[in-house]
Amino acid sequence: MGHIQIENLTKVFMNRRNKPRNIYDPEEHPGDNVLVLKDINLEFAEGEMVCILGPSGCGKSTMLRIIAGFDEPTYGHVSVGGKMVAGPSADSIFVFQNSGLFPWMTVSQNVGLGLRHMDDAAAKAEKIQEYIEMVELEEFEAYYPHQLSGGMQRRVELARALAVNPDMLIMDEPFSGLDFLTHMKMREEVVNMHEYLQKTTLMVTHDIDDALIMGDRVVVMSGRPSSIKLEHKLDFPRPRDFERDADLSRLRSEIFLMLGVPYAV
Amino acid sequence: MDPHTNNISDDNQKQRVWYGSIAFMAIVILWEGIARFSGWSAHIFPDPVTVVTSLFELAMNGTLIRHTAASLFRVTAGFYLAILFGIPLGILLGRMRSIRWLLNPVIQFLRPISPLAWIPLAMLWFGIGDRPAIFLIFLSSFFPLVVSTIIAVENINPSYFQVAANFNFSRRETLAKLILPAIMPEVITALRLTITIAWLVVVAAEMIAVQSGLGYLILDARNALRMDYVMDGMIVIGLIGLLLDYLMKRLGAIESTQWGIGPH
Numbered sequence: 001m002g003h004i005q006i007e008n009l010t011k012v013f014m015n016r017r018n019k020p021r022n023i024y025d026p027e028e029h030p031g032d033n034v035l036v037l038k039d040i041n042l043e044f045a046e047g048e049m050v051c052i053l054g055p056s057g058c059g060k061s062t063m064l065r066i067i068a069g070f071d072e073p074t075y076g077h078v079s080v081g082g083k084m085v086a087g088p089s090a091d092s093i094f095v096f097q098n099s100g101l102f103p104w105m106t107v108s109q110n111v112g113l114g115l116r117h118m119d120d121a122a123a124k125a126e127k128i129q130e131y132i133e134m135v136e137l138e139e140f141e142a143y144y145p146h147q148l149s150g151g152m153q154r155r156v157e158l159a160r161a162l163a164v165n166p167d168m169l170i171m172d173e174p175f176s177g178l179d180f181l182t183h184m185k186m187r188e189e190v191v192n193m194h195e196y197l198q199k200t201t202l203m204v205t206h207d208i209d210d211a212l213i214m215g216d217r218v219v220v221m222s223g224r225p226s227s228i229k230l231e232h233k234l235d236f237p238r239p240r241d242f243e244r245d246a247d248l249s250r251l252r253s254e255i256f257l258m259l260g261v262p263y264a265v
Numbered sequence: 266m267d268p269h270t271n272n273i274s275d276d277n278q279k280q281r282v283w284y285g286s287i288a289f290m291a292i293v294i295l296w297e298g299i300a301r302f303s304g305w306s307a308h309i310f311p312d313p314v315t316v317v318t319s320l321f322e323l324a325m326n327g328t329l330i331r332h333t334a335a336s337l338f339r340v341t342a343g344f345y346l347a348i349l350f351g352i353p354l355g356i357l358l359g360r361m362r363s364i365r366w367l368l369n370p371v372i373q374f375l376r377p378i379s380p381l382a383w384i385p386l387a388m389l390w391f392g393i394g395d396r397p398a399i400f401l402i403f404l405s406s407f408f409p410l411v412v413s414t415i416i417a418v419e420n421i422n423p424s425y426f427q428v429a430a431n432f433n434f435s436r437r438e439t440l441a442k443l444i445l446p447a448i449m450p451e452v453i454t455a456l457r458l459t460i461t462i463a464w465l466v467v468v469a470a471e472m473i474a475v476q477s478g479l480g481y482l483i484l485d486a487r488n489a490l491r492m493d494y495v496m497d498g499m500i501v502i503g504l505i506g507l508l509l510d511y512l513m514k515r516l517g518a519i520e521s522t523q524w525g526i527g528p529h
Contacts, residue, residue: 068431069430070427070430087430088427088430088431089431089433090431090432090433092431093431093432094427094428094431096424096427096428098424100424100425100427100428102425102428102442102443102446104446104447104449105446113428113432114432114433116432116438164432
């Protein structure tokens, strides 16, 4: 179900004035229109955790939004589990960069958001409890999001996403804005959760270490117009440690070079 | 309810009430001083004791309660009507850009026209009695509520709508579980400002179209040259205004401590 196929995905943000009536060729109309994604072909296996790296503004988030059904491709298509993506659905849950938790709902109401249609109240409460326990937030059920720390809020959002048992999790820089230690802890928790639940997970990040330590595969995208620069399977043994694993460390410096940022200063 | 509440804010609260009362006492002393030493007669500038005595007199013979009840009834009716029509219209306009573009210019045009300018038309259309007054209060509350609701809806974080789409919210659920709770704090603030305007307008409306209410009490007292009754009316209007604002503030405090905006 969580198998994702992206074929010839092209996205152009078009200026209103020269919005095309029929078919649009970005090559012929430079200027006002912004070619964001160019001919992306990618495939994600069921249960795979793929980390997507790229310079900021390169269209990583746009690609995620298209996969989640929030945005439409200009060209090409995206299918999930063999079905074309037609719009957002609870099969693929998007975890927002800044908290997408509803501030007027408690932790358990937020976690129960996707379980609204369960008729059996007891089963529903039990399920909410199960996911709150999974992210270790027992005792905080009745709290409102603003009463929780940044890391706890991200965990609630993860619990809410997982509670609907989606085929796929889509995370757009899920650790942005967290302090260093919380970031490290969340990294571990997401990896553990992925090993346990085996959900197809796409994660956009700007943190090379996150990508290499967490992913089953890393995809590096170029700046705008974005295309795939590198796809690399990460079959390094866990726990992954840059200091002990020379190959992992080498890959990291390669990616630094590829992104054009100094590796050692 | 809120774990962050502490004694310091309680103490501050007491201190604030105390400071506020000092200002009131100072005004009474100043008032007494002017009444005594200005040389104005008690008919033109009654002293505090005269005013308080007449206030008791009006309270005891039922006049005050009757007029206050009449004013409060009109404000409540007009205000509820404004809520009933204004908030749904605001939500509709906030969500539907095309309808907003259609109606917003008209709303912005009607909004700055003082409700008092409508008095002649209101009397012609609704006659004498409660109805024209209720209509004027409705007008005074309706436009600010519509505009505030539109702004509140537009200010909703767009990712919340994506979350709603992601979790397959129906239109009804989007309204009940997203839009209404999201705009609630701003709408309560708007209600607080609006009830103040409505309360201002009712007094003016009652000076023209009706034979009861605090506005009528003041007008009637003026005609009888009873400035002490005029001041009684003003005092009651001020006290009720204070009470209405306090009630709305309480309503807002319940809401905002819940989800962490505003002071707590």
